[in-house]
Amino acid sequence: MKMRFKSAFAAIALSIISLNTTTQAETAAPQAVDRVDIQKYAGKWYEIAHLPMYFQRKCIANITAQYSVNADQTIRVLNSCRIANGEIISSEGVAYSQNQGNSKLKVSFLPKGLRWIPFTKGHYWLLRVDPEYKVALVGGPSNKYLWILSREPQLDEATYQSYIDTAKDYGYDVTKLIKLPH
Incomplete structure (x- = not known):
């Protein structure tokens, strides 16, 4: 009886290991692009879609992000x-580059005097940016946050689907993406 239990347990363990290996082979951990030209990335971006997150819970439309390079090379x-109610709300923060290629940033929306506090900056990784800096996929090392951004308020379906496919490849649950109108 003990031998059958051990054999059954071993078979189950091997099955679980096999499933985990298959799942890991199908998706890769999110990876930031090698390099981003921050000057080209700066400017206005329209959010096409995002994964649900607390900070955007009140937003119903017209989500935008405006980036500009500060004198100290941080990013506003x-x-x-x-x-x-029709009101436009905004939040101002600063992003700090975390790598030589400027593709891994940490962002803080705390007031200036509190930005030194550890663990208060979020990951902002550029996972994919088209060569003309017109569309971007942004996330982080986990699959918790994801944004699809465009220089235009609308994005054609083929391009959108291509960026969705990249997000899927990185293991993001794209079924939870929220698209809001502009």
Whole structure:
């Protein structure tokens, strides 16, 4: 009896290992692109879609992000959106490059005097940017946050689907993406 239990347990363990190996082979951990030209990336971006997140819970339309390079090479971030009463709300932050290629950033939306506090900056990795800097896929080392951004308020379906496919390849649950109107 003990031998059958051990054999059954071993078979189950091998099956689980096999399933985990298959799942890991199908998706890769998110990877930032090698290099981003921050000057080209700067400017206004329209959010096409995002994974649900607490900070965007009130947004119902017109989500945008405006990036500009500061004198110290940090990046000013101004996010805005329209909420249910028609008001436009915004949040200003700063992004700090975490690698030589400027493709891995940490962003803080805390007031200036509190940005030194550890663990208060979020990951902002550029996972894919088209060569003309017109469309971008942004996430981080986990699959918790994801944004598809465009220089135009609308994105054609083929391009959108291509960026969705990249997100899927990185293991993001794209079935949860939220698309809001512009």
